[in-house]
Amino acid sequence: MNLPLARWLDSDVGHSFRSSPVAMGAALIAFVCIFCAVFANWVAPHNPFDLSTLELSDARLPPAWLEGGTRKFLLGTDDQGRDILSALMFGARISLVVGLASVALSVVVGVALGLLAGFRGGWVDSLLMRLCDVMLSFPAILVALLIAGVGRALFPNAHASLALGVLILSISLTGWVQYARTVRGSTLVERNKEYVQAARVTGVSSLRIMRRHVLPNVMGPVMVLATIQVATAIITEATLSFLGVGAPPTSPSLGTLIRVGNDYLFSGEWWITIFPGVMLVLIALSVNLLGDWLRDALNPKLR
Numbered sequence: 001m002n003l004p005l006a007r008w009l010d011s012d013v014g015h016s017f018r019s020s021p022v023a024m025g026a027a028l029i030a031f032v033c034i035f036c037a038v039f040a041n042w043v044a045p046h047n048p049f050d051l052s053t054l055e056l057s058d059a060r061l062p063p064a065w066l067e068g069g070t071r072k073f074l075l076g077t078d079d080q081g082r083d084i085l086s087a088l089m090f091g092a093r094i095s096l097v098v099g100l101a102s103v104a105l106s107v108v109v110g111v112a113l114g115l116l117a118g119f120r121g122g123w124v125d126s127l128l129m130r131l132c133d134v135m136l137s138f139p140a141i142l143v144a145l146l147i148a149g150v151g152r153a154l155f156p157n158a159h160a161s162l163a164l165g166v167l168i169l170s171i172s173l174t175g176w177v178q179y180a181r182t183v184r185g186s187t188l189v190e191r192n193k194e195y196v197q198a199a200r201v202t203g204v205s206s207l208r209i210m211r212r213h214v215l216p217n218v219m220g221p222v223m224v225l226a227t228i229q230v231a232t233a234i235i236t237e238a239t240l241s242f243l244g245v246g247a248p249p250t251s252p253s254l255g256t257l258i259r260v261g262n263d264y265l266f267s268g269e270w271w272i273t274i275f276p277g278v279m280l281v282l283i284a285l286s287v288n289l290l291g292d293w294l295r296d297a298l299n300p301k302l303r
Contacts (some may be wrong), residue, residue, distance in 0.1 A: 026286040026288075027290060033092060054080055057081070058073070060264070063271055075088070079269075095283070098247070099230050102237075103175065107176075109179075110178065111183050116217060119187075122204075135177045143174050148170045154257050179222055190213075228287070228291035238254050238258065
């Protein structure tokens, strides 16, 4: 067995993971979803976005176990004849990329500003915290709608990568606030401890103290919050895509697939929207369960 993996399994967190069936089940579901999304080009039975392979005669076929279904399309097809199973894998890739990238950007900005506010204090702390209060006064989904809508209006013919970049930025714009407030509170506690005072006495610069001493001791809550926020970011992306201001039609995500299938929900073709919805729920639920487990595992009072 790989030495770092064996060392992790023998640690307190690893033991907590091995003794939690819920955490292991959630990790397995998350791994399967992420694996299928990352390797969709090789795992998916079809390429649903290759127009040369689509046939309108295959449109709205039911799942294989229903009358009229075929084993060629296990979960059926949508209104354009695209394989639902393959579309789920490719769509989950877009949702995961947007969710992980937006959380990563929020963590970088939030941790940096939270460290600065907590360590410097004074007017810097007051200014940054008032900025956080202003950002929290606006619903996150409305801010994301505004930024995504403005971006699409300014760049109507933008490439898919630019559209996804605008989507990531719109989700991150309010996501960094929670990390900044969390890190700021932890930094206020850490900056008065003996090891920080000793580093100051020896002439270590403030930037080095924050980066080498304070930052590692405030990352525990950030890891837990980031894990949970991945699911929130994925759901936010799905909401924006469902409303038509998220992922572009050329690179549909799970939210886009749900919006397309919503038109056929009451006409009998329920599988077009139900299966993308189930996929979205599985990803969000597994990530949330992992976040709950990580919160308990990193809390020494619960060990």
